[in-house]
Amino acid sequence: MRRLFKISSILLFVGIVGWMLVPIPGPYNRGENGLWMGIEWFQGDPSPTQRSALRSHISDGQIRYLFVYTTWMTADGTPRHAIPKDAHDKIQQLRSIAPQSLLLAWIGIPLTTLGRGPVDLDNQEIRTRIALFSRQLVQEVGFDGIHLDAEPVPDGSLSFLRLLDDVRDAVGKEAFLSIAGEDAFPRLAGRRLPYLHQIKWSADYYKEVAQRVDQIVVMTYDSAMPLGILYELWLGWQVPEITRSLGHSETELLFGIATYEETTWTHMPWAENVKTGLRGIRRGVGRLPPALQKKVNGVALYAEWAMEPSEWEVYQQLWIGKESAEETEDKPTGTTWTGVATSPGYQAPSAESIQ
Numbered sequence: 001m002r003r004l005f006k007i008s009s010i011l012l013f014v015g016i017v018g019w020m021l022v023p024i025p026g027p028y029n030r031g032e033n034g035l036w037m038g039i040e041w042f043q044g045d046p047s048p049t050q051r052s053a054l055r056s057h058i059s060d061g062q063i064r065y066l067f068v069y070t071t072w073m074t075a076d077g078t079p080r081h082a083i084p085k086d087a088h089d090k091i092q093q094l095r096s097i098a099p100q101s102l103l104l105a106w107i108g109i110p111l112t113t114l115g116r117g118p119v120d121l122d123n124q125e126i127r128t129r130i131a132l133f134s135r136q137l138v139q140e141v142g143f144d145g146i147h148l149d150a151e152p153v154p155d156g157s158l159s160f161l162r163l164l165d166d167v168r169d170a171v172g173k174e175a176f177l178s179i180a181g182e183d184a185f186p187r188l189a190g191r192r193l194p195y196l197h198q199i200k201w202s203a204d205y206y207k208e209v210a211q212r213v214d215q216i217v218v219m220t221y222d223s224a225m226p227l228g229i230l231y232e233l234w235l236g237w238q239v240p241e242i243t244r245s246l247g248h249s250e251t252e253l254l255f256g257i258a259t260y261e262e263t264t265w266t267h268m269p270w271a272e273n274v275k276t277g278l279r280g281i282r283r284g285v286g287r288l289p290p291a292l293q294k295k296v297n298g299v300a301l302y303a304e305w306a307m308e309p310s311e312w313e314v315y316q317q318l319w320i321g322k323e324s325a326e327e328t329e330d331k332p333t334g335t336t337w338t339g340v341a342t343s344p345g346y347q348a349p350s351a352e353s354i355q
Contacts, residue, residue, distance in 0.1 A: 024279055025286030027321040028293060034065035034217055034254050034300030036106065042070050042090060043081055051097055054304070057312060058098045062320060064298070065178070065215070065254070066094070066101050067147040070137060072108030075118035077126030079107075079133055083141060091142045102144040104178050105137040109150035114198055116152060121159035130163060131170035138171045145176025145214070153182055155197040155205050164212040178215035180256070181206070183223075184241050203245030210251040217300045218242055221258035221277070222266040231271045232280035239284025243295050252297045255281050260306040274301075274311045278318040 035058070040046055046054075057063070071081040084090065094103055109130065110117025121127055134146045146167060153160045168177055185200035201209075210216060220238050225231040239255060246253060257277030261269045278299065285296050299319060301307060307315075316322045 025282050027282065027319050028285045028296060029062060029319050029321060030298055031062040032064045032252070032254075033062055033298035033319070034067060034256075035061070035063045036067045036256075036300065036303040037069060038303065038305040039069040039071075039081075041094065042068050042087065042105075043084060051093075055097045057304075057307070058101060060320070060322075061301075061312065061315060063098070064101055065104060065147075065217075065300070066098060067104050067106040067149075067178070067217075067300075068094070068143075069106045069108070072110060073119050073126075073130055073133075075120075077119065077123070077129035083136065087141045102176055103142075104145045104147040104176060105134070105141070105143040106147045106149060107134065107137075109148060111150055111152060113152045113154055119150075121150070121157070121163050124162075127159070127163045127166050131166040134167045135170040138175045143175075145178060146171060147178040147180070147217070149180040151180070151182075151219075152199040153201075154199075155182075155201045157205075161208060161212065164209070168212060176215070177213045178217060178252075179209065179213050181209065181216040181218045183218055183220050183238055184245070203241070206242060206245040207247070207249070210246050210249040213251060215252040215254065215297075216246075217254040217256055219302075220255050220281075221272050221302065222264075223272060224266045224268075225271050226268055228271045228273075228276040231276045232283060235277065235280025236283040236287065239281055239296065240287045240292075243285075243288055243292055246295060253295055254298050254300045255284075255296070256300040256302050257281070258302050259308075259311055260303065274307075274314045275318065278315065282318070 058066070070083075071079040074080055091103060107130070109119050109121075112118065112120045119126060134148075137143045138145065148163070148167065150160060150163070164177070164179070171177065182199060182201045184203070184206070185196050206216070218238070220235055223231055223234050225234055235255075242255075243253060257274060258267060258269075258272050259274055260267075263269060281296075281299055285293050288296075301315070
């Protein structure tokens with residue numbers, strides 16, 4: 001047994017070293033990246049300095065989607081925070097900062113799964129309240145759409161699919177519907193693994209969800225990986241596995257990476273960070289054939305309030321493909337990012353159109 005363990009350890013070590021020696025493919029940026037934003041942008045009053053910094057980060061980082069945290073839902077399906085009286089004005093201010101970006105109302109939904117939260121989606125009344133609140137944020141406040149962050153959603157959950165149907169009916173086909181998706185885990189002999197099926201999704205469930213939304217932003221962090229190279233390996237499997245599961249779907253696909261420094265048993269910042277996350281995603285996209293590489297629309301940063309200047313620099317270099325400040329000294333600047341097209345037929349409303 002001890003000899004078998006040694007042989008297995010050697011093979012694992014050789015495999016990791018071999019992986020590290022494989023060149024990392026170049027950036028796959030398409031200008032369709034996302035950013036989770038703090039609640040102060042909806043409930044508070046950011047300073048002029050914060051606004052100026054955000055404008056630069058969005059433009060330089062080619063951020064197409066802003067997930068603006070509005071509130072989280074309580075046990076009865078009502079929002080924890082009321083919509084501010086000046087909410088419409090706040091959205092207009094964000095539009096002036098990010099005219100080329102889509103503003104999506106991020107709604108947190110802590111589910112009863114594994115006893116983690118109070119919201120039970122099996123209750124039709126609760127789903128209806130969430131749907132009506134979503135409609136209010138779109139039709140009255142002026143968001144371009146909704147970003148639902150329900151956690152954790154078990155693999156195969158019918159109640160979550162019903163919620164997506166209810167929200168779609170409430171906000172209409174013109175509104176953009178995005179969700180934060182769980183990461184993937186394979187089935188063994190067609191069976192879901194104990195516990196893991198409560199927090200990870202199969203390829204079949206990804207297909208079901210994709211039929212109901214415009215965008216899935218995969219929470220490819222909190223992997224519990226203790227080393228950066230292991231996190232890169234993990235992402236190198238997650239990205240092609242999830243991308244292939246969507247097949248011919250037109251649903252947009254973004255992969256999220258963590259930027260926060262808090263240490264938990266599932267997130268170790270020395271292993272999971274902007275650098276290892278982007279390297280891992282690039283490795284994963286590189287394993288896909290060209291036709292499927294186009295299915296990966298971009299990355300999403302979690303979160304705006306945790307991003308340090310050094311992390312924005314790493315993001316610029318590893319994903320946008322810009323050279324470091326030293327390398328670009330005395331070189332002419334490039335063209336300004338002006339945004340990109342999103343889903344076919346969808347256009348963000350102008351500020352004048354939602355008065």
